[in-house]
Amino acid sequence: MLIDWTSVALHIYDKIKAKVANMDTKPTLWAILVWNSPASLRYIKQKRKWADYTWVNFKLLELDADISEKKLLKKIEKFNEDDDISGYIVQLPLPKHIDENNIINAIKPEKDVDWFHPINQWKVLIWDKSWLEPCTPAWIIKILKSLDIEFHWQIVCVIGRSNIVGKPVSALLINEWATVITCNSSTPNISDFTKKADIVIIAVWKPELLKENMLKKWSIVIDVWFTVVDEKIYWDADTANIDKAWHRVTPVPGWVWPLTVAILIKNTLKAAKNKN
Numbered sequence: 001m002l003i004d005w006t007s008v009a010l011h012i013y014d015k016i017k018a019k020v021a022n023m024d025t026k027p028t029l030w031a032i033l034v035w036n037s038p039a040s041l042r043y044i045k046q047k048r049k050w051a052d053y054t055w056v057n058f059k060l061l062e063l064d065a066d067i068s069e070k071k072l073l074k075k076i077e078k079f080n081e082d083d084d085i086s087g088y089i090v091q092l093p094l095p096k097h098i099d100e101n102n103i104i105n106a107i108k109p110e111k112d113v114d115w116f117h118p119i120n121q122w123k124v125l126i127w128d129k130s131w132l133e134p135c136t137p138a139w140i141i142k143i144l145k146s147l148d149i150e151f152h153w154q155i156v157c158v159i160g161r162s163n164i165v166g167k168p169v170s171a172l173l174i175n176e177w178a179t180v181i182t183c184n185s186s187t188p189n190i191s192d193f194t195k196k197a198d199i200v201i202i203a204v205w206k207p208e209l210l211k212e213n214m215l216k217k218w219s220i221v222i223d224v225w226f227t228v229v230d231e232k233i234y235w236d237a238d239t240a241n242i243d244k245a246w247h248r249v250t251p252v253p254g255w256v257w258p259l260t261v262a263i264l265i266k267n268t269l270k271a272a273k274n275k276n
């Protein structure tokens with residue numbers, strides 16, 4: 001079966017919309033765009049579209065691509081100090097002369113609705129539920145909950161060790177009482193681990209690494225991202241050849257991006273509430 005993530009995403013958006021409808025002051029999502037590459041503009045357009053859908057204000061600060069790191073840090077300082085700004089993002093990637101880590105670390109953690117700041121990583125480890133959520137990991141949990149998964153009884157294999165997907169999704173699953181096996185793209189004999197798992201979550205940016213013969217019967221596959229090789233898109237799981245009668249899998253291509261944006265907007269609401 002293909003997992004219906006469109007309805008999960010729409011459910012999150014409609015819940016946000018209902019909450020915003022009852023707020024006296026509409027929350028605002030601010031985005032700082034330094035390098036307006038076609039990909040970044042596409043991402044910004046999506047964020048604006050879903051903010052509009054949920055009646056959240058969307059504001060964009062466009063800066064010249066040759067802005068110095070120092071000047072950008074000054075702008076961020078202003079955003080941090082501005083009481084009218086409760087949540088903002090800095091669209092990535094940034095031009096090569098700017099160190100992305102310096103920028104991410106400068107964003108005030110409570111305004112970091114993208115959830116990239118190290119303090120926010122730690123908040124997930126200690127499971128501070130009042131805090132902002134890691135965007136992609138949070139929707140993965142929502143998708144699994146929409147399938148009525150009882151985490152206590154699940155062995156989950158997470159393939160990937162990134163700071164924004166692999167590590168935080170492992171932490172969220174541990175918090176939910178799942179039994180978690182964490183692998184990466186170099187794990188030897190990786191199918192020894194995937195074959196034990198009721199759920200496999202993969203985010204390694206390695207074309208079609210996960211194959212049908214690496215899975216246990218009835219297992220669920222959540223494939224998070226893709227790689228582009230010679231202008232062709234390859235997802236991490238070879239979904240086309242995974243038997244949908246035995247497995248529940250996320251459709252490819254799917255709703256990864258709208259789901260990530262849904263949690264981003266949910267965080268924008270939370271940041272506005274937390275400020276008040």
Ligand code: GUN
Nearest residue numbers: 043089090091092093114
């Ligand atoms: N560029 C690609 N994905 C993202 C994202 O989730 N957040 C930001 N800020 N930039 C991105």
